[in-house]
Amino acid sequence: MNSLYRFLIVVVYLLTFQQYYAQVEYEKTQFVAPLHIPLIxxxxxxxxxxxxxxxxxxxxxKGSEGYRIYAVDSGFVSRINISHWGYGKxxxxxxxxxxxxxxxxxxRFPDKIEKYLRKKQFENETETITVYPDSLDLLISKEEIIAYSxxxxxxxxxxxxxxxxxxxTEKAVNPLLFGFDIKDDIRPTVSNIKIYPLENGFINGKDIAKVYPTAGMSGEYRLKDNPVIEVDGEIGLGVHTIDKLNGAGNKCGIYTIELFVDGSKVFRQTMEKIDFFTNRYINAHKDYNEYHLKKRSFHKSYVSENNKLELYDGLINKGKLNFKDDTMHQLKYVIKDTYGNTSNVNFQLKSNTKMAKTISQVLSLGDTINMAGDVAIEKAGFKAYLPENSVYNDLRAKYKEEEMSKTASGLHQFGNSKIPVQHYFIMKIKTQNIAKNMEKKAVIVSVSSDKRKVYAKGGEYKNGWVETKVRAFGNYAVKIDSVAPAVTAVNISEGKNLSSAKNIQFQDIR
Ligand SMILES: [Zn+2]
Known part of the structure; x- marks a missing residue:
């Protein structure tokens, strides 16, 4: 047995052991339920x-408010948040x-906490507030009522x-690991497999990703109609999967996804902990377009360059597969929910180095945006400066300027909203025919693809240009903002539905 192989065995053993140990440790904590109604x-x-x-x-x-919320264990109130969006109260x-x-x-909160909170709100003269009480200010016993839903x-x-x-660490841990009385004996649902061409990769002669629906039952899936799939070069795989829990039809998430090629594991993801600082890298993990255009949850089973998530282990070549041996390969997905309910997908990929190939031209137009290093895009009436690693893979972004009525600039199309972005970047747009007394009211707006809605993105006027920071590709223009500025709150770390919250304010430009 060579030493690399021995080393791998030790690594696999350690990872397995760590996983087991971690689960046992979670089980040792004895949290009670936060609600006294069935946890669905x-x-x-x-x-x-x-x-x-x-x-x-x-x-x-049960569709209503006011249920008592119980502390799952003794301790102290370390933070209270009052906000009109995100986590709310x-x-x-x-x-x-x-x-x-x-x-x-x-x-709302019970009297003891409301009283404390009112005092802080009064001191700070503000309703929306975040307070961090000292550890002796608000002691809490196990199962004490701490709030109302x-x-x-x-x-x-x-x-x-x-x-x-x-x-x-403030990392969020999967609460289902702590043994709450939440029922799930339903296996994950697997709807589709997707095959992505990576470096010189081809699927049935084309360099275009392809979706294959699954068929099957009782957790044993194959591909519908058993298609012959020929591949060559570097290929990535993805899987469209969700989990349902007992008592509700809602689509929830899975816990682990493992991918095997010819019996060897090449990829595993585990949804055990999430770090708020890297949470936005979900855009490198999920299939962004499938999610945002078709509402389908595809997990990619390879790790792209700009992906800082810590969900993966047991990776061989980052989960990227290389086909160049002209033989048939057995692929297997093993997908589990947190309770260990399992679904498998078995299918075959045929390596064929000799198949006829056509290269699509889709990606050959536009400005190159590489991940490594800062990127400057400078046009006659438009400038964008993207910091390093703003995108999740090297790509091309098309640029076009056209006329648009009721704006103080041209309409600038920079890439499109299907391209995910990690970091805010600086955008500058040249103004046209703007009255001196209106300069201070000029803002950059993003314009919906049908051009019927605009969303204020803020901005500052300087020497004929308006500058702001944005975090999306798409259509942009300058408008004179005669109403109060739109919400430009930027909270990257917490709260759900942030994207919708950010886009609440708009005005009709017709
Ligand atoms: Zn939530």
Whole structure:
């Protein structure tokens, strides 16, 4: 046995052991339920959302507000948040066992906490507030009522958003690992497999990604109609999968995805912990277009260059597959929910180095935006400066300027909204025919693809140009903002449905 092989065995053993050990440790904490009604979920940990993985459980409250919320363990209130969006009214309780529990979208708090909060609001002369009480200010005993459920903040209906975080790292941990009385004996559903051409990769002669629907039952899937799939070069795989839990039809997220090629594991992801600082890299993990255009949750089973998520282990070549041996290969996905309910998908890929190939021209137009290094795009009336690693892979972004009425500039089309972006970047647009007294009111707006809606993105006028920071490709122009500035709040770390919250304010330009 050579030493590399021995080393690999030790690594695999350690990873397996670590996983086992971690689960046992979670089980040792004895949290009680945060609600005294049956815990039925409308959302679970790490399910795919816009620009973030969901960091907790969404527990149903029978469509109404005012249910008592109980502290899952003793501790102290370490934070209270009052906001009109994001988590809304939220309370954090830090426990002696190293975890902090978080309860969000609440309607109100019991007297002891309301009184404390009122005092702080009065001192700060503000209603929306974040307070961090000292550890002796608001002591909490196990199962004490700490709040009443609600629908505050960016909540789409009454429910409790419940999280468990590691106090020290503030990483969110999958609450289903802690043994709450939540039932799930339903296997994950697998709807489609997707094959992506990577470096010199081809699928049936084309360099275009292809979706294959699955067929099967009782957790054993194959590809519908058993298609012959010929591949060559570097290929990536993705899988469209969700999980349902007992008692509700809601589509929730899975726990692990493993990919095997000819019996060897090449990829594994585990939804155990999520770091808020890297959560937006979900855009490198999920198939962005499938999610945003078709509402389908595809997990990619390879790790692209600009992906800082810590969900992966057991990777061989980052999960990217190379086909160049002209033989048939057996592929297998093993997908589990947090309770170990399992679904498998078995299918074949045929390596064929000799198949006829056509190269599509789709990607050959536009400005190159490479991940490495800063990128400057400078046109006659438009400039964009993207910091390093703003995108998740090297790409081309088309640029075009056209006339647009009721604006103070041309309409600048820079890439399109299907391209995900990690970092804010500077955008400058040259103004046209702008009255001196209106210069201060000039803002950059993003314009919907049908050109009927605009969304204010802020901006500052300087020497004939307006400058702001944005975090999306698409259509942009300058408008004179005669109403109060739109919400430009930027919160990257928490809260659900942030993207919709950001886009609440708009005006009709017709
Ligand atoms: Zn939630």
């Amino acid at each position: 979920l409308s959302g679970n940990f790490a399910e795919l959302r816009s620009n973030h993985f969901h960091t907790g459980l969404d527990i149903k409250t 939220a309370i954090y309780v830090t426990h002696p066992n190293g975890y902090t529990s978080v309860y969000a979208h609440l309607s 609600g629908n505050s903040g960016s909540s789409g209906g009454p429910h409790l958003h419940f999280e468990i975080r590691e106090t020290e």
